Amino acid sequence: MNRGNWVQTTLKFPTKRKADSDLDEIEPKMSRKSYANVARTGAGSTSYQNESSDTKRLSQNSSSQGSSGLQVAFHSSGRSNNSYEDTRSLDKNDSGQSSQNKLSDNHSQRASTSYNKQRKSDTEDDAKDIQFISAASSRGASSQRQAEHCSGKDTFDNTYKPKSYVDKDDDSNHSPASSEDYKAKNKLELFQMKGIQIYSEHLPELKGSESHTVLFKFSQEGKRKIIYPERKEDFIFEDHAYLPNSSKEKFEKSEPPRWRRIVVALKKKISGVFELEEAMLFYNEQYSKIWKFDALYRYFLEMKEEKRDTFFEEVLPKIQNLALRLPELFKKSVPLLKQRQSRKITMSQEQAACLLANAFFCTFPKRSFKVRGSKMPDINFSNLYSDKHADRKQQKLKCIFNYFERVTTEMPAGTLTFTRQSFMNFEDLPDWENSKQLFSDLFVSDENTIEDDGKYMLQADFANKYVGGGVLGHGLVQEEIRFMLCPEMIVARLFTECLLDTEVLIMTGCERFSSYTGYSDTFKFKEPYIDDMERDNWERRYTEVVAMDALVIKIYKEQFEKWQLNRELNKAYCAFNGKYKEDEYHRRNLDLPAVCTGNWGCGAFGGDKQLKALIQLMAAAAAQRDVCYFTFGDKELSSQLREIHQVLQRKKLQVKNIIELIKHHHKENLSYSSKSNKSLFEYILQFSR
Numbered sequence: 001m002n003r004g005n006w007v008q009t010t011l012k013f014p015t016k017r018k019a020d021s022d023l024d025e026i027e028p029k030m031s032r033k034s035y036a037n038v039a040r041t042g043a044g045s046t047s048y049q050n051e052s053s054d055t056k057r058l059s060q061n062s063s064s065q066g067s068s069g070l071q072v073a074f075h076s077s078g079r080s081n082n083s084y085e086d087t088r089s090l091d092k093n094d095s096g097q098s099s100q101n102k103l104s105d106n107h108s109q110r111a112s113t114s115y116n117k118q119r120k121s122d123t124e125d126d127a128k129d130i131q132f133i134s135a136a137s138s139r140g141a142s143s144q145r146q147a148e149h150c151s152g153k154d155t156f157d158n159t160y161k162p163k164s165y166v167d168k169d170d171d172s173n174h175s176p177a178s179s180e181d182y183k184a185k186n187k188l189e190l191f192q193m194k195g196i197q198i199y200s201e202h203l204p205e206l207k208g209s210e211s212h213t214v215l216f217k218f219s220q221e222g223k224r225k226i227i228y229p230e231r232k233e234d235f236i237f238e239d240h241a242y243l244p245n246s247s248k249e250k251f252e253k254s255e256p257p258r259w260r261r262i263v264v265a266l267k268k269k270i271s272g273v274f275e276l277e278e279a280m281l282f283y284n285e286q287y288s289k290i291w292k293f294d295a296l297y298r299y300f301l302e303m304k305e306e307k308r309d310t311f312f313e314e315v316l317p318k319i320q321n322l323a324l325r326l327p328e329l330f331k332k333s334v335p336l337l338k339q340r341q342s343r344k345i346t347m348s349q350e351q352a353a354c355l356l357a358n359a360f361f362c363t364f365p366k367r368s369f370k371v372r373g374s375k376m377p378d379i380n381f382s383n384l385y386s387d388k389h390a391d392r393k394q395q396k397l398k399c400i401f402n403y404f405e406r407v408t409t410e411m412p413a414g415t416l417t418f419t420r421q422s423f424m425n426f427e428d429l430p431d432w433e434n435s436k437q438l439f440s441d442l443f444v445s446d447e448n449t450i451e452d453d454g455k456y457m458l459q460a461d462f463a464n465k466y467v468g469g470g471v472l473g474h475g476l477v478q479e480e481i482r483f484m485l486c487p488e489m490i491v492a493r494l495f496t497e498c499l500l501d502t503e504v505l506i507m508t509g510c511e512r513f514s515s516y517t518g519y520s521d522t523f524k525f526k527e528p529y530i531d532d533m534e535r536d537n538w539e540r541r542y543t544e545v546v547a548m549d550a551l552v553i554k555i556y557k558e559q560f561e562k563w564q565l566n567r568e569l570n571k572a573y574c575a576f577n578g579k580y581k582e583d584e585y586h587r588r589n590l591d592l593p594a595v596c597t598g599n600w601g602c603g604a605f606g607g608d609k610q611l612k613a614l615i616q617l618m619a620a621a622a623a624q625r626d627v628c629y630f631t632f633g634d635k636e637l638s639s640q641l642r643e644i645h646q647v648l649q650r651k652k653l654q655v656k657n658i659i660e661l662i663k664h665h666h667k668e669n670l671s672y673s674s675k676s677n678k679s680l681f682e683y684i685l686q687f688s689r
Contacts, residue, residue: 187441187443188443188445188448188453188628191443191456191457191593191594191596191626191628192455192456192457193456194456194591194593194594194626195455195456195457195542195593195594196456196542197591197593198581198590198591198592198593199456199534199536199542199593200536201585202537203536203537203538203584203585204584204585204586206218206346206538211341211342211343211344212343212344212345212346213332213334213335213343213344213345213346214346215228215330215332215334215345215346215347215348215351216228216229216346216347216348216351216415217229224539226348226350226413226415226539228328228329228330228331229331229332230331239335239336239338240333240334240335240336241333241334241335241336241494241495242364242365242366242367243326243330243333243334243364244258244259244262244326244358244363244364244365245259245262245326245327245330246259258283258363258365259327261282261283262283262323262324262361262363263324264282265279265280265282265283266279266320266323266324266361267320267324269317270312270316270317270320271312272300272312273293273296273297273300276296276316277293277296279361280361280362280382283363284362284368284382287368287382291368291382291385291386292385292386292387293385293386294385294386294387294388295384295385295386295387295388295390295393295394295397296385296397297388298388298394299394299397299398299401302394311401311405315401315404315405315408318404318408319357319360319361319404319408320357320361322353322354322357322407322408323354323357323358323360323361323363325354326354326355326358329348329350329351329354330351330354334347334494334495335495336495336496336497337418337420337492337495337496337497337505338420338497339375339422339497339498339499339500339503340422340424340500340503341420341422342419342420342421342422342579342580343419343420344417344418344419344420344580345417345418345495346415346416346417346418346538347415347416347491348413348414348415348416349407349411349412349413349414349415349416349488349509349511350411350412350413352416352488352491353407353411353412353488355491355494356403356404356487356488356490356491357404359379359380359381359490359494360381360400360404362380362381362382363380364379364380364494367379367380367494368380368382368383369383370466375497375498376466376493376496376497376498377466377467377468377493377496377498378472378493379472379490379493379494380472381400381472383472383473384396384397384400384472384473387474390474391521392474392476392520392521392523393474395476395484395516395523395524395525396471396476396484398514398525399484399485399487399513399514399516399525400484400487402513402514402525402528403487403513403514406513406528412511413539414509414511414535414539414540414541415509415538415539415540416488416491416507416508416509416510416540417506417507417508417509417538417540418491418492418495418496418505418506418507418508419505419506419507419508419580420496420503420504420505421503421504421505421506421574421577421579421580422500422502422503422574423502423503423570423573423574423577424502426502429502429570429573430569430573430622430655432566432569432618432655432656432659433656433659433660434656435618435622435654435655435656435659436654436655436656437618437621437622437654437655438621438649438652438653438654439617439618439621439645439648439649439653439655440617440620440621440624440625440626440627441626441627441649442617442626442627442628442629442641442642442645443594443626443627443628443629444629444630444631444638444641444642444645445629445630445631445638446630446631446632446633446634446635446637446638447630447633448630449630449632450482450596450597450598450630451482451485451512453596453628453630454596454628454630455533455542455543456542456593457544457593457594457595457596457628458506458544458545458546458575458576458592458593458594458595458596458625459543459544459545459546459596459597460545460546460548460575460595460596460597460598460600461478461479461482461507461545461546461547461548462477462478462479462548462550462598462599462600462601462605463479463499463505463547463548463549464479464549465498465499465500465549466493466498467489467492467493467496467499467505467547468480468483468489468490468492468493471483471484471490471493472490476519476520476521476523477519477520477603477604478598479547481516481519481523482545484514484516485512485513485514485515485516485529486510486511486512486513486545487513488510488511489507489510489545492505492507492547499547499549501567501570501571502570502571502574503574504546504547504548504571504574504575505546505547506544506545506546506547506580507544507545507546507547508540508543508544509535509538509539509540509541509543510541510543510545511531511533511541511543512529512531512543513528513529513531514526514527514528514529515527515528515529546575546576548571548572548574548575548600549571550568550571550600550601550605550607550612551564551567551568551601551605551607552605552606553601553605553606553607553608554606556606556608556670557666557670559606559607559608559611560608560611560662560663560665560666560670561666562663565615565659565662568601568612568615569615569618569619572600572615572616572618572619572620573619573622573623575595575619576595576619576620576622576623576625577623578590578592578623578624578625592623592624592625593625594625594626594627594628595616595620595623595625595626595627595628596628596630597616597627597628597629597630598629598630598631598632599612599613599631599632599634599637600612600616608680609631609634609637610637610640610679610680610681611662611680613629613637613641614644614658614662614680616629617645617648618655618658618659621655622655629641640681643681643685644681644684644685647684647685647688648688651688653688658684661683661684661687662680664683665678665680665683665684668683669683
């Protein structure tokens with residue numbers, strides 16, 4: 001269908017970025033220009049005052065001309081990459097004051113600063129007319145009514161040329177973004193600094209509640225120390241995880257309790273891999289003809305003799321002792337994070353290490369395989385020990401053994417929180433087709449990685465609905481790699497039921513223990529990694545990872561259909577929504593850190609990269625978060641995403657406009673009779689320039 005057959009409409013786009021409801025009640029927030037002041041002052045800049053006054057004058061001038069001062073204060077287009085070099089307070093080589101002192105300095109600056117997004121008024125008098133070609137066919141009265149409903153204005157004759165296409169101040173002065181524009185490290189650092197601002201806030205006292213189970217408590221005397229309550233609770237299997245030390249769990253009526261057999265097996269000296277196999281099968285006799293340990297054989301066979309002897313003489317006895325401390329460390333039962341319920345579990349890193357030690361020895365009853373129809377994944381490492389020909393498993397074992405060597409040498413003293421965030425009431429989800437939300441800011445790179453460069457941001461885990469996916473099997477892509485680098489995340493598989501369409505899992509405080517190279521078949525364990533991330537006053541590291549599962553696309557064009565589009569929008573919104581953090585801080589309207597994400601739901605899942613990128617941008621806009629997007633080496637996508645984002649912000653396009661264009665792109669370019677072969681970005685750009 002050519003352009004002449006389209007009904008052209010004029011839409012007013014609000015220049016104030018707000019949520020879709022209760023807009024006037026939103027707490028004012030710090031402008032990004034003011035935020036830049038905080039970042040610069042905290043970094044010890046001496047030349048900022050002059051720049052600040054110049055920027056202020058520019059902002060006032062642009063405001064009087066009807067444009068947002070935000071573009072002067074923050075947008076990276078046309079801006080030198082050196083303008084914020086003094087803000088690099090995150091540089092590991094900084095020999096000045098410690099990171100913690102910098103946080104304190106920034107905190108004092110933050111205390112007196114109000115937060116205001118500096119968006120213009122949303123009223124019709126102040127809104128600037130932005131011309132937009134509505135995705136509605138001119139054939140028939142129904143299409144005319146659809147166009148009128150979408151625009152809120154009368155339709156125009158097809159011969160009318162929209163003002164935005166001839167405005168000299170519009171596209172003639174805006175060339176597509178160069179790579180230098182968006183490689184500005186200052187924007188990445190500002191996103192990180194914004195994360196520091198919220199993470200460095202003082203949390204209320206850690207207390208358990210009906211929806212938050214805390215499996216330890218802090219001592220009140222002397223140095224802050226984690227202790228474990230003496231009270232023993234009964235295990236309720238329907239709502240709690242099956243632990244191997246439950247007195248109710250038995251093999252058969254004639255057999256002693258399972259835990260007694262585990263204690264007997266693990267108290268013996270284990271001097272080699274065959275004795276290790278015998279110990280595991282002593283309390284797992286039913287699997288003696290099923291389990292294979294050839295991958296474990298190969299691992300120790302390829303290990304240097306000196307290192308192998310050290311492991312069995314020094315490291316393995318400590319892992320055995322750690323596993324046997326289960327009754328000591330878990331006086332309270334571990335609840336399940338069940339479907340359709342928002343709930344948190346906070347435990348110590350020592351407790352997580354104990355659970356992983358039990359998974360290493362395969363002590364968890366009925367958790368060695370994922371049973372068809374079950375809501376729970378497997379947790380025992382038995383599957384990891386089989387298939388000697390799988391090089392992937394050898395690299396995974398290196399990560400696992402590195403973790404145990406580290407924690408048995410020096411046990412981490414921090415804590416972890418696992419949060420299931422569930423939005424089962426659809427009234428809590430955005431009305432995407434009518435959303436007037438404007439797009440937030442974006443940093444794009446094809447070189448960076450989420451785990452290395454997403455510090456202080458909410459980091460995306462491109463998850464399976466069974467969290468961890470194939471981490472204990474052959475899987476070795478983004479999620480499995482992250483779980484290998486941070487083995488404490490594997491603990492979530494013990495108590496997390498598979499995710500529904502409007503549910504995610506947020507893992508806070510998980511420490512990284514390994515470095516790596518490669519991806520999938522080329523993945524290699526490189527060396528131990530020292531995680532120097534700061535901790536909050538709950539003793540959790542400033543690391544948040546959200547497990548968000550995408551749909552598996554079997555028919556390419558179906559992902560553009562309404563039900564799949566809404567499903568992915570809702571899933572991304574649930575992941576980016578900050579309700580869980582507001583609950584922790586006991587206050588609303590927090591200035592949330594940026595989302596660090598990438599090609600979610602693509603690759604093996606079959607998603608279209610351009611569509612998935614737009615979905616995440618729309619969800620982040622609705623959740624009031626900026627986006628840091630890493631394309632993992634895809635330079636073409638990086639360039640395309642920069643260009644489309646510049647247009648989205650410059651034209652002040654709303655989420656509902658992009659939804660409408662996606663629908664019509666599906667009809668015009670993906671139908672069987674379609675002769676056009678435009679990509680989604682190309683289709684949007686032709687109606688936005």
